[in-house]
Amino acid sequence: MVAKLFDAKYLDPYDHPPSYASHQYIRESSAYRYLIRHGLDQHIPRFYGSWSTIIVDTQGRQRSVRLILTEYIEGTDMAHLRPSDFSPNQRKDLLRQVVEAESRFYTLDLRHRDLVPRNVIVTETRRVVIIDFGLAFIGRSASDIYDFDDPEDLLDGNYISPIVRWWRAQDANDEWALSGWITWSWNQWLVDTWSSDIPDITPAMLKWLPSEEREKPFFYHLFNGCDRTSPKWYVAYKDQMRV
Structure with missing residues (x-):
């Protein structure tokens, strides 16, 4: 199984705004669900779901972190x-x-x-x-x-x-x-x-x-x-x- 994290903390702020991670998460999870719903899952890894959570750093600042789980392809x-x-x-x-x-x-x-x-x-x-x-x-x-x-x-x-x-x-x-x-x-x-x-x-x-x-x-x-x-x-x- 592969866990793909979408965390704005690890983006280069000069290349991508904080919202970029959220947009990628929405696009990727939506694409997997869409292709599965239309019977094209043979071309993609198995999709096990997506999750969101809130993380608080040491200074009390909150940020959203999102996760997608897919099949690990050998x-x-x-x-x-x-x-x-x-x-x-x-x-x-x-x-x-x-x-x-x-x-x-x-x-x-x-x-x-x-x-x-x-x-x-x-x-x-x-x-x-x-x-x-x-x-x-x-x-x-x-x-x-x-x-x-x-x-x-x-x-x-x-x-x-x-x-x-x-x-x-x-x-x-x-x-x-x-x-x-x-x-x-x-x-x-x-x-x-x-x-x-x-x-x-x-x-x-x-x-x-x-x-x-x-x-x-x-x-x-x-x-x-x-x-x-x-x-x-x-x-x-x-x-x-x-x-």
Whole structure:
């Protein structure tokens, strides 16, 4: 079992106000309960509950201290694993689990907002477990998208394919890009892995893509005359060009 404490005493006051610990506690405990209620507990540690108490210091000052209890996961976070110890196929399977879990969270309108290698634990059986929901938020935001002409229609409650939401620009420089886990053509892998999503990608979903990425051959071809309901469409497309 893991006890995670939220105590403002141990925060750097220059970086975070005292309320930051309380906000993280509320977000994390709410996220666990929300995911469990919606049947997505297979992607997270078991959640045993949350508690609050008041502590009085030696000078008589009171402060709130909060606690969350979760399952201890036997494993190592991806930031402390060596990608070179895993074959390309094993790494792809781990990333597939990460992307699938996050996509399921987002379908329920939950945004993790800190899904980086250090917050993904890999067990000995190579199961992926997502942790640290202190920045999580229930509800979609206009900050998720790149099209501010229509910021109100965020397709709440709808599944949006990883082909769109996890698509990467060539100059991507985030923690996943720098982690060493991804050594293949990421966008091509997204399209290959989630090709069954292609018939259901709509123009309204493209707002999750930077405008310059929407002009890439894959998305241009997607909305210009092809029959995406045909099972042979993607096979024929792959023969013509690569992502």
